[in-house]
Amino acid sequence: MSQEFHDALIRSKRQSWIFILCFTLLLGGFVASLLLAWSDGAMTRSTQNGWKDFAHGAPMRALAEDLRQTPLANWLGRKQRELGWLALDDLGPRVSAGCPGWLFLNDELTVHPDGAHQAEARARIVQEIHHDLRTRGSQLLVVLVPDKSRVEAAHGCALPRSPRLEARYEDWKNRLDAAGIPWVDLLPVLTQVHQNTGAAFDRSDTHWNIDGARAAADATARELKNLGFAPATPIHFKIDTGTPQARWGDLVRLAGLEQLPESWRPAPDTVPLVNITSQAPDAAELGADALFGDSQDSRVTLAGTSFSRNAHFADFLAAALNAEVGNLARDGGGFARSMRDVLEQEQRASQPTPWVIWEIPERMLQEPLTAEEESLRRLLKTGATAPVPTM
Amino acid sequence: MVFASLEFLSLFFPLFLLSYAVTPKSWRNLTLLLFSWAFYAWWSPAFLWVLSGVTVLAWGAGLALGATQGEQARRWLLALSIAALAGLLAFYKYGNLVAESLILPLARAEGHELSWERLILPIGISFIVLQAISYIVDVYRRTVHVERDFIGFAAYQAMFSQLIAGPIVRYSHVEKELHGRPFDLRHIASGLRYFMVGLSMKVIIADTLAPVADACFAQSAPSFADAWLGTFAYGMQLLFDFAGYSAMAIGIGQMLGFRFPENFDSPYISRSIQEFWRRWHMTLGSWLRDYLYIPLGGSRVAAWRVYLNLMLIMGISGLWHGADSLNFLLWGLLHGLAMVIQRFWERHGGPALPGLLAWALTMLFVFCAWVLFRAPDLPGAWAMYQGQLGLHGFSLSEEIALVLRPVHLLTLMLASLAATWPLWRPHVRLPAAIGEALVFWPILGLFASAALMSSRGASPFLYFQF
Known part of the structure; x- marks a missing residue:
């Protein structure tokens, strides 16, 4: 022309x-x-x-x-x-369809060319932080969240999940074991939920559903108790489950379809309304050191990603522990941002938080390290975690 | 800044058009110059000195050549100014290669610990330098007048419409228009149409195919399907990216009253390598012919010299694209070899191949050679060639299946049809009313491109790196 x-x-x-x-x-x-x-x-x-x-x-x-x-x-x-x-x-470049009605995040399915090295680097970051927290008197528990496409493989149909991703979860578990870091294996837990109820994740959402979150929270609480956690002042929680309602998950939003008329969107999830409320502890249950109804030794801080902020995971965890949980997890915070917040908080605190739970999604393990993670790694290497830089 | 970006469409272009329209005719070159420098500086103001430096050097060299009478002095002036410009280009293009493969190892061998901060290539430097050289050579040859007006010359050198990635506009192409050009309804409308066509080529086709090509070339052991899909997708992406940019550049030039040379003429319908180079990046081809091939004797020398010249020119063409790896040089030499074989075949009375076979062989060669052009290094290219032979299995890998969506297959079909459109056009008969309506398809392309840009963000042109 x-x-x-x-x-x-x-x-x-x-x-x-x-x-x-x-x-x-x-x-x-x-x-x-x-x-x-x-x-x-x-x-x-x-x-x-x-x-x-x-x-x-x-x-x-x-x-x-x-x-x-x-x-x-x-x-x-x-x-x-x-x-x-x-x-x-x-569905755009970030979302893939599995079996009818099932959506998956492509980040889970992406093979990163240098993934093994990135996973190793992240394992070292966790190891350094584990060491750092221990020297301050805190105990770290890692919660590894397996991919939705791994747990819900039966709903994947023609979803292209590379065989190169198969060992990702297992490899990282081995790294944590080798480093002596306590961790919670959620794969059998969520697989069990999948087998019992049909699904541990929402169909249109990246995250676990109510059943998955509750089972994950229970397993995490069990592991923390095995490590010696015991609430000085047990708090009881009341869990009310309401009628299920239609809800479109974050994958519909990520595909840019959330403003379409409802009948034109991908199928919604049916999510029960859950209300979890704490109840005042009985006087008889107050521990000897809980002069004003609390105890410094049973504080729990939760770091992590949107998994910790979805489907009432943090509330279920608090209920399973019979203790308040300080939730510092961040939506879209990636692997390390919320842990950076925890470290900052620890720098400022007069007394360390005795229990730190770090929820890490499998899909983030092999992603290229962000500038923030690189900077955190350098700081940890030099042993100078304070002050943690704000990116 | 790139044309296919929201900052160009929502800020730069409206502001420029408004300013240009209200500027008196005699001041329009200044408006064009200031906006062109702003356009260049948008990416990184620190590199504006490269553009302005080259401009001052070429303008000054032109004045000096015009004022010098003695032939020997003129020749020296020419050689010095070309050496300065080529030296600047070589510094940026090959500095990293020389430092990392020669200077640093030598220094280490002698026990010195040197460090090297990698050079960042100023965008469009290859095009800027080629234009400057062509002006100086033309002044030396007395085929163009010396431009005494700095603003006019700087506007030519910096013209934002083709500054970054061509077409390579010689001074003789725009000499007359720099001193007076139309800015009217007809030029604006037809230029706009050309711009919209280019934008659609870039955004709707090239940018859509980019993730597929990227994913295939990122495979360490691509399968047969991965390798051929990647080769085909990249070949189409490159054509529509580069030809799209050229169309936008020519369209903007036309709106402003300039007549830039065409840069592409359906290269994927070529039936020989020579024909391919008459249709692909035509302004580079003609630049190499006029400023290198013909001075070396062209085709009027002994056969072996012709073959040598062809290899040399194509090798230089490869090196012009870059030297961070040997791939570009090999790509150029491969094309040179193909041309030599074709010349040899014709010279010795080899029979002409049937049209379809000639086309298929030419395209097979061109697309396979693109692998060298796109792969990050030689091992990467080698892996793709192994994949094309099926040495890593045959089926599409999961990594590619994840990226590949129906829209990519549709786009590949559309690209194939558009790239070979001159072959189909004579056979397509449309009712007059539909034909009339189709005049306006670029408007649809404009809005679709704007929507895609808003959804994906801007992506740079492939030829920005050269």
């Missing part, structure tokens, strides 16, 4: 104006959308970055990121995903 070809195609002024008007409409829309985002204070990355590292283009990259969040860009992006789903059943 040459310039002459395009010249020849546009034969009238009317045709010329149609091209110019459509282009102006799009450009004008983007400009208006940008101004709107600016006036709403939504250009957060640009504002935070300012002119920092101008010579190497950092403000421009921040602006480019912000532009993707403007209303028109958001709307166009969503429409593209919705059209892809309606026309081709396309």
Whole structure:
């Protein structure tokens, strides 16, 4: 196609104006959308970055990121995903479909070329943190969460899970064993839930369902008690289960389909409403050292990812332990961010938290180390965990 | 900055068009220059000195050549300025290779511990330097006038529409337009249409295929299916990425009243390697012909010299693409060898192959050679070739199956159809009304591209790295 070809195609002024008007409409829309985002204070990355590292283009990259969040860009992006789903059943690059109604996160299925080294590096980070916490008087318990595609393999149908991922869970368990780090094996626990109830994970969500979370919490509590945990002042919890309701999980959101009419979206999960409330301990149960109804020795801190913040895992854990659990887990926090928070908290605390539970999803073990993890690793290597840098 | 990005469409382009439209005619080169420098600096302002330095050097060399009468002095001036420009290019392109494979090992052998911070290649430097050299050589040959107006020359050298990845615009192509050009409805509309076509090629086809090609080339032991899928996907991605960029560049130039040379002419319908190079990256091919091949004697010398020249030119073409590994050099030499074989065949009266067979053989060669072009190093390319022979099994691996979606297969079909469209076009008969409506398909492509960019984010052009 040459310039002459395009010249020849546009034969009238009317045709010329149609091209110019459509282009102006799009450009004008983007400009208006940008101004709107600016006036709403939504250009957060640009504002935070300012002119920092101008010579190497950092403000421009921040602006480019912000532009993707403007209303028109958001709307166009969503429409593209919705059209892809309606026309081709396309769930986008991050979500795959298994058996009918089952969605899976592609991160679980991605084979990382240097995965073994990354897993080893992470095992060393855990080992260093375990050592660091012990010297402060804290006990670490690692909770390894197996992939949904591993536990729910029966619902995978043609899901392409590479055989190279098979050993990932087992290898890491062996690393923890070799390092003498206590850990909870959730694979048999969740497999049992799958066999008993049909599923340990939600169909449209990355995370475990209520049954899976409860079983995982019970297993974690058992392991912690085996390590010597005993609540000085047992707290009892009341668990109420309400009627199940339809709910679309995070995979539907990740596929960009959450705003489609309900009947056009992938099938929802049916999730019971659960309410867990703590009840005041009986006076007779107050321990000798619990002068004001609490005890410094039975505090439990939970670090981890969105697994610890979904399906009431932390509440079930508290109920199984008969103790309050301080939940520092972060949604989207990755492997180490919430543990960094725990270490920061420990730096500030006058007394160490005696029990630290670290929930780690299997899918994160072989991902390339983030800058934050690299920095944490360097700090741990030099034995200077304080102050932990904020990334 | 890239054209296929939200920052270009929502910030740069509207602001530029508005400023350009309200600037008086005689000041438009200045507006074009300032916006072009801003466009270049967007990626990394620290590298603006490279562009401005090359511009000052080429402009100054042109003035000096114009003012010098003696032929020997002119020749010296030419040689010095080309050496300075080629030296700059070589420093950035081959500095890492020389430092890491020569200087550092030598220093270590002598007991010195040196460290080397890897050089970052300023984007588009290969294109910027080639344009500057072509101007100086043309002034030396007296085929163009010396440009005394710095703003005009700097605008030519920096023109954002083709600054980063071509087409390689020679000064003679735009000499007249730099001093007066139209900016009217007809040019804007047809330029816009070309821009929209290029944007669609880049975003809808090239960027869609990119994850598939990347995943296949990331396999350490690709199967037969992985290797051929990766080879095919990359061949299509590269064509639509590069040709898409060229179309956008030419379209923007046309909107502003420039007439840039075409850079692609359906290369995947070629029936010989020579024909392929007449259709692929045409401005590089003609640059190499006019500034290297012909000065070396072209085809008017003895047969063995012609063969040697062909190998040399294609080797240089390979090296021009980079030297972080030997792949580019080998790729160039491979194309050179194919050209030599073709010349030899024709010279010695070899029979012409049937059209379909000639096309199939040419495409097989071109696509297999792309493996060297894309693989990160020689072992990577070797693994792909082994995969193509089925040495790592035949079925599609799970890693690729995870990435591959129906949309990729549809895009590959669309790409194949579009890449060979001139072959089908004579056989397609559409009702007049549909034909009329199809004039406007690029508008649909524009909105689809905007939606895809919003959903995926911008991805750089493949030729930015060269």
